[in-house]
Amino acid sequence: MRIGCPREIKNHEYRVGLTPAAAREYVSHGHSVVVETGAGAGIGAGDEDYVAAGAEIVGAAEDVFSRADMVVKVKEPQPGEWAQLRENQILYTYLHLAPDPEQTRGLLNSGVTAVAYETVTDARGGLPLLAPMSEVAGRLSVQAGARTLEKACGGRGVLLGGVPGVAPGKVAIVGGGVVGKEAARMAVGLGAEVTILDRSIPRLRELDDLFEGRVMTRFSTPTALDECVFAADLVIGAVLIPGASAPKLVTRAMLSSMKPGAVLVDVAIDQGGCFETSRATTHAEPTFEIDGIIHYCVANMPGAVPVTSTYALNNATLPFGLALADHGLDALRRDPHLMAGLNVHRGRITNRAVADALGQSHVEGASALSA
Numbered sequence: 001m002r003i004g005c006p007r008e009i010k011n012h013e014y015r016v017g018l019t020p021a022a023a024r025e026y027v028s029h030g031h032s033v034v035v036e037t038g039a040g041a042g043i044g045a046g047d048e049d050y051v052a053a054g055a056e057i058v059g060a061a062e063d064v065f066s067r068a069d070m071v072v073k074v075k076e077p078q079p080g081e082w083a084q085l086r087e088n089q090i091l092y093t094y095l096h097l098a099p100d101p102e103q104t105r106g107l108l109n110s111g112v113t114a115v116a117y118e119t120v121t122d123a124r125g126g127l128p129l130l131a132p133m134s135e136v137a138g139r140l141s142v143q144a145g146a147r148t149l150e151k152a153c154g155g156r157g158v159l160l161g162g163v164p165g166v167a168p169g170k171v172a173i174v175g176g177g178v179v180g181k182e183a184a185r186m187a188v189g190l191g192a193e194v195t196i197l198d199r200s201i202p203r204l205r206e207l208d209d210l211f212e213g214r215v216m217t218r219f220s221t222p223t224a225l226d227e228c229v230f231a232a233d234l235v236i237g238a239v240l241i242p243g244a245s246a247p248k249l250v251t252r253a254m255l256s257s258m259k260p261g262a263v264l265v266d267v268a269i270d271q272g273g274c275f276e277t278s279r280a281t282t283h284a285e286p287t288f289e290i291d292g293i294i295h296y297c298v299a300n301m302p303g304a305v306p307v308t309s310t311y312a313l314n315n316a317t318l319p320f321g322l323a324l325a326d327h328g329l330d331a332l333r334r335d336p337h338l339m340a341g342l343n344v345h346r347g348r349i350t351n352r353a354v355a356d357a358l359g360q361s362h363v364e365g366a367s368a369l370s371a
């Protein structure tokens with residue numbers, strides 16, 4: 001199979017779908033790899049590193065899209081990229097289709113077979129291709145929140161760790177999964193007072209054990225949310241219902257109860273966001289203010305630390321990518337966890353949560369593949 005890796009074109013997105021080391025593994029499996037010139041620049045990988053790995057460098061994204069049997073990316077395809085996808089081609093990348101009807105239409109019209117990293121599953125009920133970026137975004141969310149809390153950035157001027165004699169800042173983390181846990185780790189490290197809210201009691205139990213009393217855990221009811229949001233200097237949105245649009249847990253009305261200059265970091269923005277007032281922002285203009293509350297809603301947070309993120313992502317995506325390259329669509333039939341990643345095939349949506357969120361119908365992946 002010919003594997004293609006274009007340069008990422010989303011705002012301030014410096015990750016790349018394939019590291020030279022990953023390209024080398026595809027080549028060692030007997031595949032050919034084409035990489036757009038400069039695709040690895042953001043991680044310090046030059047064209048010569050890809051050539052040394054056995055890949056071919058091409059001058060333009062069009063040459064990648066037109067020649068590749070499987071396109072490996074990081075971010076959801078942008079409008080100019082949908083137009084270049086086609087039937088009998090696999091797209092392997094993050095998609096986040098639930099809040100994005102336009103992209104969904106673009107992919108359906110192209111006829112492409114699209115496997116979304118964020119809905120591939122594992123035997124323990126996890127999301128192995130989302131987890132590494134959630135680890136990064138969870139850790140970054142506290143850095144971003146702490147910085148935004150500075151007065152010059154519009155925040156209320158609170159140092160999360162406090163100092164001796166002055167109380168630390170309060171952090172409320174809504175959703176205690178991978179993002180939530182990593183955010184808590186960083187916030188605790190800074191010395192903040194941290195509360196994690198989740199709807200899963202077993203998860204709250206795990207977090208309680210893990211943090212040995214250094215975080216408070218709350219079952220996430222509207223009342224608990226009201227109380228924690230009211231008290232918080234920084235609220236981090238980290239809920240997920242896989243494939244679906246994020247539930248809007250913090251409403252606009254709740255903002256008026258918050259301290260002016262408090263900060264919301266909505267990591268769940270890529271699934272539409274879990275604050276009613278969120279809208280996706282970019283690294284170029286990451287924040288905006290509504291009712292005195294500063295919102296940070298960057299949908300590709302890990303793009304800010306592409307060296308760490310690209311290697312973490314490739315570690316996770318490579319085994320499934322190699323299976324797709326080695327076995328084509330049969331890789332999906334052989335592995336129900338990879339099949340869970342199939343979101344779109346030849347003009348049909350194949351993921352129920354995505355279809356429900358968009359008010360459309362879906363067909364099961366296995367039937368779509370055999371049609």
Ligand SMILES: NC(=O)C1=CN([C@@H]2O[C@H](COP(=O)(O)OP(=O)(O)OC[C@H]3O[C@@H](n4cnc5c(N)ncnc54)[C@H](O)[C@@H]3O)[C@@H](O)[C@H]2O)C=CC1
Nearest residue numbers: 133134137175177178179198199220239240268299300301
């Ligand atoms: N903005 C960005 O750059 C990035 C965004 N993300 C996004 O962050 C979000 C969270 O991802 P993960 O932590 O990996 O998911 P996860 O599945 O590990 O955790 C989600 C948690 O939310 C909890 N939850 C669900 N409904 C809830 C509710 N009503 N109230 C409280 N908790 C609730 C679940 O029990 C679970 O513990 C996803 O939308 C993911 O796509 C991830 C990486 C980068």
Ligand SMILES: CC(=O)C(=O)O
Nearest residue numbers: 094133270299300302
């Ligand atoms: C998960 C995701 O959307 C990202 O890493 O950008």
Ligand SMILES: [Mg+2]
Nearest residue numbers: 270299300301
């Ligand atoms: Mg994202």
